[in-house]
Amino acid sequence: MNPYGRGRMLLTVLVALVLTVLPLPPWLDVLRPAFLVLAVLHWSVNAPRTGGIALGFFAGLLLDVFQGPVLGQRALALALVSYIGVREHQRIRSKPAFQQAIIVFAALAVYEFVVFAIDGWSGHPVTSPLRWVHTVTGALIWPPLAAILGQGSAGHA
Amino acid sequence: MAAFGTAAGRPLQGRGGSPGFRFTLYAALAVVVMYLDQREHYLEQLHYLLQAAAYPIQLAVNSPSTAWQWMRQSFESRERLQAENAHLRAGARDLELRSMRYEALARENGELRGLRDAVPPVADRWLAAEIVNIQLSSLRQRLLIDRGAVNGVFRAQAVLDDRGLIGQTTHVGPWSAEVILITDPAHAVPVRIERTGLRTIAVGAGDATTLALPYLPANADIKSGDLLVTSGLGGVFPEGYPVARVTEVHRDAVQPLAQVRAAPLAHIDTDSEVMLVWFRADHPAAPAPTAGSVGEIRSGNRAMQPQPVPPRAAPPPAPPPAARAPASAAAPTSAVVPVSPSASRAAAPAHPPASSAPSEPELQPAPPASTPAPEPASEPAPEPAPAPKEPQ
Numbered sequence: 027m028n029p030y031g032r033g034r035m036l037l038t039v040l041v042a043l044v045l046t047v048l049p050l051p052p053w054l055d056v057l058r059p060a061f062l063v064l065a066v067l068h069w070s071v072n073a074p075r076t077g078g079i080a081l082g083f084f085a086g087l088l089l090d091v092f093q094g095p096v097l098g099q100r101a102l103a104l105a106l107v108s109y110i111g112v113r114e115h116q117r118i119r120s121k122p123a124f125q126q127a128i129i130v131f132a133a134l135a136v137y138e139f140v141v142f143a144i145d146g147w148s149g150h151p152v153t154s155p156l157r158w159v160h161t162v163t164g165a166l167i168w169p170p171l172a173a174i175l176g177q178g179s180a181g182h183a
Numbered sequence: 184m185a186a187f188g189t190a191a192g193r194p195l196q197g198r199g200g201s202p203g204f205r206f207t208l209y210a211a212l213a214v215v216v217m218y219l220d221q222r223e224h225y226l227e228q229l230h231y232l233l234q235a236a237a238y239p240i241q242l243a244v245n246s247p248s249t250a251w252q253w254m255r256q257s258f259e260s261r262e263r264l265q266a267e268n269a270h271l272r273a274g275a276r277d278l279e280l281r282s283m284r285y286e287a288l289a290r291e292n293g294e295l296r297g298l299r300d301a302v303p304p305v306a307d308r309w310l311a312a313e314i315v316n317i318q319l320s321s322l323r324q325r326l327l328i329d330r331g332a333v334n335g336v337f338r339a340q341a342v343l344d345d346r347g348l349i350g351q352t353t354h355v356g357p358w359s360a361e362v363i364l365i366t367d368p369a370h371a372v373p374v375r376i377e378r379t380g381l382r383t384i385a386v387g388a389g390d391a392t393t394l395a396l397p398y399l400p401a402n403a404d405i406k407s408g409d410l411l412v413t414s415g416l417g418g419v420f421p422e423g424y425p426v427a428r429v430t431e432v433h434r435d436a437v438q439p440l441a442q443v444r445a446a447p448l449a450h451i452d453t454d455s456e457v458m459l460v461w462f463r464a465d466h467p468a469a470p471a472p473t474a475g476s477v478g479e480i481r482s483g484n485r486a487m488q489p490q491p492v493p494p495r496a497a498p499p500p501a502p503p504p505a506a507r508a509p510a511s512a513a514a515p516t517s518a519v520v521p522v523s524p525s526a527s528r529a530a531a532p533a534h535p536p537a538s539s540a541p542s543e544p545e546l547q548p549a550p551p552a553s554t555p556a557p558e559p560a561s562e563p564a565p566e567p568a569p570a571p572k573e574p575q
Contacts (some may be wrong), residue, residue, distance in 0.1 A: 044244050047319050056320075079202065083209040087216075090314075092232040092241070093323060097226060097371070098216035105213060109206035145322075148221050150369055154321055 031075055039065050039085055039173055047092045056156050059164035062076050062089055063137050066104055068132065068175045070111030082108030095150045103140035107133050123169040131165035185539060218393055231514065233330070234356025241359065245315050252455075306421075308461040310334060312342075315359065319452060321389035324367035326350070328457060331358045336459055339419050343458045347425040347448030348372065352459075364451055365426065366391050374426050375414040379404050382414045385426060391452040394427050396443035401434050403441055411445055421462050 042065035050058060064149055069077030072090055086104030090097045110133055111118070137159055145151060200208075219225040310326035330336050332355050342349045342362050350364040363370050366387040374385045374396075381403060385394045399405060408431040415422025427445035434441050 044240060047241070047316065047318075048244050049248075049319075050319070052319060062496070074202075079205045083213065086213075088233070088237060088240075091230070093318060093325075095323070096217050097220040097230065097233075098213040101216070102210055102213035105206060105209040109202055112202045143219065148217070150322070151447045155518050156321070 031073065034071065035069050035077055035081070039069070039081065042066075043085065043092075047088065056160070057163050059160050059167050060095060060134060060137065062086075063104060063134060064130070064164055064168060064171055065109060065175065066108050067111045067133055068172055070108035072176060073114045074112040074115045077108070078112050079105050079108050080107075094147045095145065095153050099144045102144070103137045106140060107137045110136065112183055123172070126172065127165045127168045130168045131161055134161040134164045201234060227338075228513045230354050231356055234331075234354055234361070238356060238359045238574070241316050247277075265538065288480060306387075306460050307463045309461045310336075310461075311456050312360075312459055313456055321393050321467055322368070324364040324370075324387060324389065324391065324451075326364065326457070328360050328362055328459075330459060331356045331360050331520040332358055334466065335461075336360050341420050341424075341460050341462070343424065343460055344454050345441060345458075346450060346489075347427070349449045349454070349457050351419050361456070364391070365447060365449075366394060372420065372426060373414045373416040374411040375422075376405055376429075377412050379409075381405070382416070382423060385411060388444070392446055394445045394447055396429075396445060397440065399441045401439060401441045405429060405432055405441070405443060407432055460575040492535075 035055060039062070042061040045061040062085055066082045069081060070079070082104035083101050085086075085103035087098070089100045090153070094100055114129075121129065135158070138158060140150070142157065185274065186574045216226070216229075220230075220516070253314075310330060312330040314326050315329050316327040318325045326342075326349075336352060336355050338352055338355055340352045342351060348365055350362045350370065353363045354361040364387065365372050365385065366389065368387050368389040370387045371384050371504060373382065375382045381399075383396055383399050383403075384398055388395045394409075394411075396405075409427050411426045413420040413424045425448050425561075427447045429443060429445045431444045432441060433443070453562055
């Protein structure tokens with residue numbers, strides 16, 4: 027992937043971060059997909075060498091500054107998600123959008139589970155089922171999002 | 184941050200190691216970071232740097248709403264501005280009148296308590312801060328404000344608005360600080376019911392308009408409409424600041440504890456500006472000095488352990504024996520008929536207020552009663568108030 031693509035990747039991750047921390051009314055906040063996770067997942071699947079685990083880790087660390095109870099929580103969860111993405115990138119890429127969405131749902135559930143578990147261990151347990159809602163909305167938004175992110179860089183990496 | 188460019192153009196299993204290896208590396212790093220942050224609070228420096236790095240992003244996040252507000256303000260009609268101006272003027276006049284009365288009351292109170300330094304308010308200095316970002320989810324209730332270490336903001340500093348308590352700072356960056364709201368589920372504030380003096384703890388309920396009081400027994404004297412003020416315990420907030428008003432009290436015959444909810448007085452969800460407050464450490468109503476880390480009130484605060492000496496004793500070298508004499512002699516004079524004011528070394532007439540606080544003769548009235556003792560009984564009561572000099 028060329029440096030142009032790397033700049034694009036950083037830019038999209040930054041935009042995703044902004045969308046993730048943008049203040050929203052509570053009911054919308056519950057529905058908000060985890061844009062940063064989706065972006066990181068997209069780049070680890072479609073550019074596993076450029077993006078990948080380091081991108082996930084540092085993006086997660088930055089997200090922790092904004093909204094983590096403990097530094098490193100989302101860094102770990104995002105590194106795990108991008109590891110799954112990098113490892114299975116060929117299998118995921120060859121699937122049609124609908125099946126990709128199901129895989130994304132699973133990845134988001136893994137992410138949320140790690141965050142949930144660390145919340146519990148660090149003494150901030152929140153057992154509200156609402157925290158799982160975004161895995162569904164994230165999976166639903168994946169096909170259009172992947173189309174937008176993949177514009178112009180299809181077949182790369 | 185440039186780390187993830189290094190693997191470009193190489194095969195996937197190249198120099199960076201296999202994905203599994205790299206993941207293990209980063210996962211271990213994350214776990215170490217979490218451990219250090221959670222258990223040891225070692226990472227203040229890293230927090231500081233990351234907060235600085237994140238600030239531009241936060242400004243970008245906030246820019247749409249800032250632009251919207253600016254637009255709205257610049258297109259406001261003249262009539263509305265005039266009406267608002269008149270309203271503000273009336274409000275200012277009202278406040279001035281009230282604060283005139285307040286000064287008088289505060290002075291009177293100071294005289295009654297015989298404390299030379301009860302008159303200056305406990306708040307030493309204010310700083311207005313603008314809210315840059317706000318998070319009001321059920322898991323986290325936080326603000327980001329645009330003041331940081333360069334403005335002298337410190338960790339666990341009290342944050343208020345013009346109606347009541349908002350929260351305290353948790354992480355301070357160079358130009359910004361994170362504030363945990365009193366409604367955050369991880370935050371608890373020690374309060375006192377103003378009507379009865381009953382002390383309890385108000386815990387955030389994860390909702391900007393609700394606090395929970397989970398530790399009150401079912402027979403506690405509390406009812407809807409009671410005002411909750413800070414109790415001064417806990418080492419962050421000084422005593423007597425309004426926090427919330429009780430909205431509902433549920434008493435269930437089966438439950439040993441009452442279920443009480445209260446609504447914060449501060450307009451947490453609509454404020455655009457908050458106040459950072461510095462308190463006078465030597466004031467009687469001030470929170471006990473803390474050793475630095477209170478933060479989220481999960482770990483005990485070392486400064487709140489029993490202390491060998493009362494915090495603001497610090498009398499001048501000689502006086503304690505001399506001070507005790509006039510104080511104890513003064514107590515009976517006010518209680519009944521003045522027997523012999525002149526007998527008590529003229530200290531009591533010089534300072535009549537000292538005598539009307541007989542409940543704690545050895546602690547509080549000691550410094551004031553000792554200092555005027557050398558002076559003759561020429562100056563009547565109101566003098567010590569405006570000149571709050573320390574005895575030292």
